[in-house]
Amino acid sequence: MNRASVNQKSYNPCILIVDDDSSVLKSIERFLHAYPLQIFTASAAAEGIEILHANGPFQVVISDYLMPITNGDQFLGEVARTWPDSRRVILSAYADRKILLSAINEGRVHRYVTKPWDDHELLTVIQELLEEYRTIEATRSEVQEIARKNQMLALTNQQLENLVNDRTADLVVHQKQLQDTNQRLRQLSGHMEELREQERRAIAREIHDELAQSLSAIKLEISNLLPVAANQALRQRLLEVKHQVDHTLETVQRILSALRPQVLDELGLEAALEWLVNDFSRRSGIDATLLCSLDSAPLPVTLSTCLFRITQEALTNILRHAGATQITVRAWQEEDQIHLSIKDNGTGIAAERRNAGDSFGLLGMEERASLCGGHFMITCPPEGGTLVAADFPLISLLEDAP
Ligand SMILES: Nc1ncnc2c1ncn2[C@@H]1O[C@H](COP(=O)(O)OP(=O)(O)O)[C@@H](O)[C@H]1O
C-alpha cells in the first residue's frame, strides 16, 4: 500500500487509484499532491479492496480497465456492491465500448477517462464526483432526518390516537353512567310524583270523611235546633253559627279541590277539566274556553292526572305571568295520540325563560309528560300569546290502563 497524500487531515476526501502500471500511479499522485485530498494507490484489485476496507469511506475510486486477474469493471462492480455511494471512474487506454456502456448503465461506473489523460480533465472529473458524493451524503442525511421526523410523528400520532381512544372509552363509560343516573332519577321523580298524588288523595279523603262530614252534621244539628230555640237572640246566634259553618265548609271544599278534585277520580278527565277551567275563569275573571273531544273510554289514572296537572300549572302561569284576556284549553284524541293544548293571548313567554334551569314549573310539566311517554312544548305562536302543548302516544298508555 502506498499512501501519498499532501494533506493528511482526516476530513479530506479519500481517493483510491488502482493501476498495474506504477508509472501511472506515480504520475497521478504527483499531480494531485497539491490538492487537499488523501490519495491511496494499489497495483491490483485485491489490494484495492483491502485498502477500501481498512481506510474507508472513499469518495472516489479510479481504476485501470485492463489488469491481471480482475479487470477494472469487475473490480468497480465489487466496490459498487459494498460501497454504493462511492463515485467510480475507469481510466484506460482500452475498454470495450459495449462493456463500458453496460458498466455505466448498470451503475458500476460513473465516468470514463481515456489514457493518456489530461491532468486537468482528471481533476475536473474528481471535483465533479466529489460534489456528487457530497450531494448524495447531504440528501441521505436529509432523508434520514425526514425519516426520523416521520417516525416521531408516527409515534406522536400513535400516542394521540391511544389518548383519544382512552378518552373515548372513558367518555362512553361516563355517558353510560350518566344515562343510568338520569334513568334512575327519572324513575325516582315519577315515583315521588305518584306518592304525592296518593298522599293528596288520602288527605283529601280524610278531610272529606272527617271534617266535611262533621261540619255537615253540625249544620244539620243547628238546622234542627233553630225551630225550637227559646228566644229570638238565641235563634240569631244559631243562624250566625250556621253561616260560619257554611263558610268553613266552602273553605274545606276549596282545599279539597286544590288537593285533588274528587271529580277527576269519580267522573274522569273531561269533567275535571271542565270544573278546572270554569273555576279558574270564575276566580280570575279571564275568559276561558274548554274544547274537549276524548273517547268515552276512561284514560289511565296516571295520564288523566298528568293532563290535569299540566293544565292546572299552565293556567296558574297564565294568571301569574301572561296578562291574558282569553284562554282556550283543548284536549282531543286522534288515532293513536292524545293531544293537549293551552293557548293564551297574553304577552308571550320570553325565549330565555323557556330554557332557564330554574323554570321549575315548566320543567315539572315536561317531566310529567315524559313520564307518560309524551312530548311537551311551550312556544310563542305568530299570532301572539303562549301555547303550551303536549302529545302522548296511546300505545304507552294502553300498557298502563286503569
Ligand atoms: N303563559 C305564559 N306567558 C308568559 N310568560 C310565561 C307563561 N308561562 C310561563 N312564563 C314565563 O316562564 C317562567 C317560568 O315559568 P315556571 O317554570 O312555571 O316558573 P314560575 O311560574 O314559578 O315563575 C315564568 O317566570 C314566566 O316568566
Ligand SMILES: [Mg+2]
Ligand atoms: Mg309556574
